[in-house]
Amino acid sequence: MKRLLTWLILLAILGFAAFKGAVWWLADQRLAELRLELETAGVLDRGSLSSGLDGHIRLTNASWQDFRLTRPLDVGHVVFDAGSPLTLLEVLVDPSRMPPQWSLQADGLGMVLESTMFRNWVTAEGRKVDGKPALIQLSCAPDPRQQLGSGDLMRMGITGLAGEALVQQQADGVHAELNTAGTGSLELQWKGARIDPMSLDTLLASTREPMIVTVRDGGLMRRVAAYCSREVGEQAGDWASQAASALETALEARGMMASDQLLALYRQWLTEGGELTVALHPSEPWLGIPVYDTEAEADSPGWRVEYNGSVVPDVFLKTAAAEPEPPSSKPPLKAPEQGGDGPVQRWYADSVEQAASWVGHRVRITLSNGNVVEGRLVGVTDQELEVARVVAGGEVTYPMKLRAVTGFEVWRRGHNQ
Numbered sequence: 001m002k003r004l005l006t007w008l009i010l011l012a013i014l015g016f017a018a019f020k021g022a023v024w025w026l027a028d029q030r031l032a033e034l035r036l037e038l039e040t041a042g043v044l045d046r047g048s049l050s051s052g053l054d055g056h057i058r059l060t061n062a063s064w065q066d067f068r069l070t071r072p073l074d075v076g077h078v079v080f081d082a083g084s085p086l087t088l089l090e091v092l093v094d095p096s097r098m099p100p101q102w103s104l105q106a107d108g109l110g111m112v113l114e115s116t117m118f119r120n121w122v123t124a125e126g127r128k129v130d131g132k133p134a135l136i137q138l139s140c141a142p143d144p145r146q147q148l149g150s151g152d153l154m155r156m157g158i159t160g161l162a163g164e165a166l167v168q169q170q171a172d173g174v175h176a177e178l179n180t181a182g183t184g185s186l187e188l189q190w191k192g193a194r195i196d197p198m199s200l201d202t203l204l205a206s207t208r209e210p211m212i213v214t215v216r217d218g219g220l221m222r223r224v225a226a227y228c229s230r231e232v233g234e235q236a237g238d239w240a241s242q243a244a245s246a247l248e249t250a251l252e253a254r255g256m257m258a259s260d261q262l263l264a265l266y267r268q269w270l271t272e273g274g275e276l277t278v279a280l281h282p283s284e285p286w287l288g289i290p291v292y293d294t295e296a297e298a299d300s301p302g303w304r305v306e307y308n309g310s311v312v313p314d315v316f317l318k319t320a321a322a323e324p325e326p327p328s329s330k331p332p333l334k335a336p337e338q339g340g341d342g343p344v345q346r347w348y349a350d351s352v353e354q355a356a357s358w359v360g361h362r363v364r365i366t367l368s369n370g371n372v373v374e375g376r377l378v379g380v381t382d383q384e385l386e387v388a389r390v391v392a393g394g395e396v397t398y399p400m401k402l403r404a405v406t407g408f409e410v411w412r413r414g415h416n417q
Contacts, residue, residue: 016053019085023051026092042066047075055088056081069117076108096198100171107164115151132253137246138270139239140228144369148228156227158183169195173207184218184273210279210288210304221273238384238399240270245398249371252320256291261314265307279304290316345413352408356380363387365400366407373398 027049035044047061058079065072081103082088090097138148163180173191192207229239244263251258258266269276281288289303303315347364355363355377363377365387375398379386384399 019053019089020051022089023057023092024049026089027051027057030092030095051088053085054081055084055086057088057092068119070114070119071112071117074108074110075106076110078104078106080104096196098169098195098197101169103166103168105164105166109164110160110162112160113150113154113158115154117150133246133250135247135250137250138224138228138243139246140231142232144242148224152227152231156223167195173209180218182218183220185216187214187216188212204283210281212277212279214275214277216275217269217273219273221270225271234401236271237267238401240267241399243267243270245373251317255320256286257318257320259302259314259316259318261302261312262316265305265312265315268307274308275306277306286317292316292318345411347409347411349407349409352385352402352405355385355408358410362411364407364409364411365405366409367400368404368406373400 031044031046031049035046038044043065045063045065047059047063049057049059051057056079058077059075060077062075062078063072064075082091083099083101087099091099091102140146140148140152161180161183163178163183163185165179166175166177168175173189174193174195175190176188177185178187179185188211190207190211191209193203193209193211194206196202225236225240229236232239232242234242244267247266248258248263279288285291302313305312305315350358359377359380361377362375364372364374365385366372373387373389375387375389377385378388378397382402384401385405386397386399388397
């Protein structure tokens with residue numbers, strides 16, 4: 001009996017050693033393959049490798065150095081849980097045989113910030129996408145070309161990013177979380193979705209359900225708004241309005257216009273932050289944001305958006321109708337027998353000091369950053385001009401600081417000079 005017990009103990013020890021050895025070797029092979037797949041984008045250091053009899057495998061002190069960034073992402077622990085030791089071995093032998101339920105958890109995520117986080121060859125590409133301005137432009141300096149960056153975050157007291165991440169493949173879909181310390185969190189629930197690590201392009205086709213994404217800023221946006229508005233020398237509300245105007249310009253460059261509620265929500269988020277829940281369709285244009293061609297269609301339900309627990313109605317995009325060509329700026333030809341100059345309707349330059357006398361007229365304003373804003377002048381104060389533009393069937397008023405105005409023109413009748 002004692003000999004049998006000894007043999008059983010010996011077999012258990014050998015089986016345990018064989019399992020641990022097989023898992024270590026197979027995991028090392030799979031990670032080497034992953035490292036080769038990613039070598040054009042960066043360098044993966046897996047750190048130390050261990051496993052458990054409950055079906056999990058753990059990486060400790062791993063890191064990822066993206067070639068575009070100057071600092072690596074450090075990872076304290078990464079744990080993949082397959083649910084059972086046999087399932088873990090099957091997955092390591094053939095990664096396409098993923099079980100119906102599994103999880104991948106990373107904690108101890110951290111990245112130290114520097115004043116310049118992107119390599120020179122990355123920043124040299126500029127902020128334009130396919131020749132069009134970026135949708136999100138947050139100016140944080142008197143020069144509007146200087147956008148929010150890691151240096152600004154450091155001056156705000158954020159010297160590094162830290163947090164944890166979780167991805168769970170559940171029976172009814174995918175659940176993911178990203179939680180950070182002091183810079184907010186992101187939560188994703190995608191019903192019916194299935195992740196195949198060997199064919200990630202099949203993820204979008206795995207379900208027709210929307211991806212429900214919840215973003216919580218953790219007070220970050222208030223800090224950003226306070227800092228950037230101070231650097232620009234404006235109130236937080238004016239800074240947010242300029243950012244919304246930049247979004248509108250970027251959408252117009254793509255043939256789209258934002259609804260009043262979408263712009264209002266964007267300004268509110270920039271100044272107050274909070275909790276934002278949206279329904280996304282990654283395989284559809286504009287991620288599933290409704291795009292309407294006519295005013296009648298705009299009465300249809302808008303995008304599924306909740307802000308701080310309340311539903312936000314009338315959030316949508318609208319295709320920008322081609323604006324009629326303004327009358328020719330060239331004066332009409334006069335017959336030789338006619339004498340004198342007749343009145344001509346065109347753009348006439350005027351001094352911004354005379355703007356108050358043109359309230360209610362169509363004006364064209366050139367700003368110091370090169371942007372040109374055209375619309376109806378609705379207000380003039382000692383510090384700013386207010387111009388109304390027609391957007392999605394209504395008027396939106398845009399305030400512009402007088403010190404930023406470099407050109408002021410009025411569409412009127414006058415005489416050539």
